[in-house]
Amino acid sequence: MTLEKPHYYWQSLDWAALTKAYPPPGLFETTTGRMSADEMRALQSARFLERVADAWKLPFYRDRWRAVGLEPGDIRSIDDIEKIPVFTSDDLKTAIESAPPFGSHQPGSPEYLSEAHVRILTSGGTTGLPRVTLFDAHALEVQGIQSARAFWAQGLRPSDIIQITYTNSLANAAWCTLQGAFHWIGAIPMTTGSGNVTSSERQLQYAKAWGTTAWFTRAEYLARLTEVARDTGFDLHQLKTRQIHSHIGPDADGTRRKRLEEAWNAPVYDNYGTHEIGEIAFECREKAGMHISEDTVYIEITDIASGKALPLGETGNLIATSLYRSAPPIIRFNMRDLLAVYPREECGCGLCTHKLSNFRGRSDEMVKLRGTNVYPLACMEAVSRDPRANGEYICVVSNEGEGLSLREKFVVRVERKSTDVDAEVFRADMEAALHRDLGVRVDVEIADPGTLAIHTGLGAQNKTKRLLDLRK
Ligand SMILES: [Zn+2]
Numbered sequence: 001m002t003l004e005k006p007h008y009y010w011q012s013l014d015w016a017a018l019t020k021a022y023p024p025p026g027l028f029e030t031t032t033g034r035m036s037a038d039e040m041r042a043l044q045s046a047r048f049l050e051r052v053a054d055a056w057k058l059p060f061y062r063d064r065w066r067a068v069g070l071e072p073g074d075i076r077s078i079d080d081i082e083k084i085p086v087f088t089s090d091d092l093k094t095a096i097e098s099a100p101p102f103g104s105h106q107p108g109s110p111e112y113l114s115e116a117h118v119r120i121l122t123s124g125g126t127t128g129l130p131r132v133t134l135f136d137a138h139a140l141e142v143q144g145i146q147s148a149r150a151f152w153a154q155g156l157r158p159s160d161i162i163q164i165t166y167t168n169s170l171a172n173a174a175w176c177t178l179q180g181a182f183h184w185i186g187a188i189p190m191t192t193g194s195g196n197v198t199s200s201e202r203q204l205q206y207a208k209a210w211g212t213t214a215w216f217t218r219a220e221y222l223a224r225l226t227e228v229a230r231d232t233g234f235d236l237h238q239l240k241t242r243q244i245h246s247h248i249g250p251d252a253d254g255t256r257r258k259r260l261e262e263a264w265n266a267p268v269y270d271n272y273g274t275h276e277i278g279e280i281a282f283e284c285r286e287k288a289g290m291h292i293s294e295d296t297v298y299i300e301i302t303d304i305a306s307g308k309a310l311p312l313g314e315t316g317n318l319i320a321t322s323l324y325r326s327a328p329p330i331i332r333f334n335m336r337d338l339l340a341v342y343p344r345e346e347c348g349c350g351l352c353t354h355k356l357s358n359f360r361g362r363s364d365e366m367v368k369l370r371g372t373n374v375y376p377l378a379c380m381e382a383v384s385r386d387p388r389a390n391g392e393y394i395c396v397v398s399n400e401g402e403g404l405s406l407r408e409k410f411v412v413r414v415e416r417k418s419t420d421v422d423a424e425v426f427r428a429d430m431e432a433a434l435h436r437d438l439g440v441r442v443d444v445e446i447a448d449p450g451t452l453a454i455h456t457g458l459g460a461q462n463k464t465k466r467l468l469d470l471r472k
Contacts, residue, residue: 009137013138022145025153029350032295052084065085081321089123105329120133120170136326142296142324144179146296156214157187160181165195195221203225204234219247219268223260226260245269251380270290274320277320291353293353294354315340337359339359365466367395369440372439393415397470410443411444414445415451416449
């Protein structure tokens with residue numbers, strides 16, 4: 001009989017090696033945060049080849065790569081990355097179904113699980129089981145470092161109390177944030193969770209009572225807190241808020257950010273992250289595009305239809321390759337998120353990286369309406385701009401008629417701020433604004449406050465749903 005021994009977390013990593021390879025804030029800004037383009041490319045290439053070697057050991061990658069004629073050794077540098085087929089979350093779902101419980105893309109043998117120091121986290125699934133991902137100590141800490149780089153660049157300091165309104169349950173976002181702020185900056189996290197865990201009224205009371213100076217909050221929830229403050233006569237300007245770390249979403253003309261910043265009297269910073277790879281890009285205080293954590297992730301932007309690489313500055317699907325994680329490796333994951341990458345240049349903050357545009361929508365939520373591509377998230381700007389709206393909306397697509405007269409009906413349901421708003425005038429104005437923004441005429445229905453949450457999942461999920469697809 002073998003004698004089982006506990007595994008101590010502090011012994012699971014070589015901490016000095018970790019911080020040298022993936023510098024946390026305080027080191028990042030003078031090292032990998034401002035490497036020359038050639039040095040960074042060489043570092044990315046070396047890490048990429050290590051991850052490719054990890055991936056060959058797993059059936060998910062081995063089978064897919066062999067199917068396109070690749071053999072171990074064919075990929076010699078990051079310049080060969082386009083030879084590797086991309087995958088989507090649908091492929092991961094299939095991989096999990098074919099090799100339960102964790103899937104053919106991650107190591108899950110009893111021997112591995114007893115030896116490794118791993119946790120189970122998931123994507124925010126809305127139907128069926130959420131997508132499960134294993135995180136070993138290395139992956140968790142690098143994700144913490146990614147978040148910490150973002151928070152530091154946005155002004156978070158050890159004296160800050162940061163209120164985190166993501167729930168520390170299965171979803172990764174809350175944990176990345178907690179670890180980033182706590183392990184790698186030494187700020188003081190306040191893990192209130194989402195509105196389902198701590199009501200919005202209480203969130204504001206705690207912020208006032210305990211002196212919250214920073215927030216990590218989705219823009220949708222920030223808007224919700226703003227409304228609750230207004231409805232309950234709570235003065236947001238009395239809080240000590242210094243900065244808000246957020247995921248703003250589509251906001252080409254900056255209206256959404258401006259309204260939130262005015263309401264909270266503090267800067268709101270945008271970030272981009274994914275469940276498997278963490279917070280991979282972040283704004284600094286310049287608010288001029290998001291710095292990519294290039295030593296942790298390699299990003300490509302490809303054309304939605306052809307899958308071909310797009311030039312810098314053009315918007316397409318974001319393909320992400322993790323340069324740091326082995327269990328599971330993530331190589332050429334088509335996120336189906338629409339963004340653009342901008343050239344490297346020295347930023348006013350001192351960092352020198354490629355930058356990412358703001359998030360522009362989901363390519364898999366695209367609806368083709370009379371020949372025009374319509375993205376539900378593209379409706380957000382018009383909704384954010386209008387003071388009669390409270391920010392909540394959902395697009396409903398359905399089929400009308402039968403046979404030859406079958407057509408798609410696309411309706412945007414928008415909540416009015418209060419029942420005092422004249423629904424008929426508001427509807428007509430909203431239709432005109434959406435026609436301008438989307439380039440195609442859509443129908444609008446005005447809904448009363450609070451009636452759409454059941455469809456959008458606001459408060460319950462870490463993600464907000466903007467498309468209800470009722471087509472058969
Ligand atoms: Zn910068």
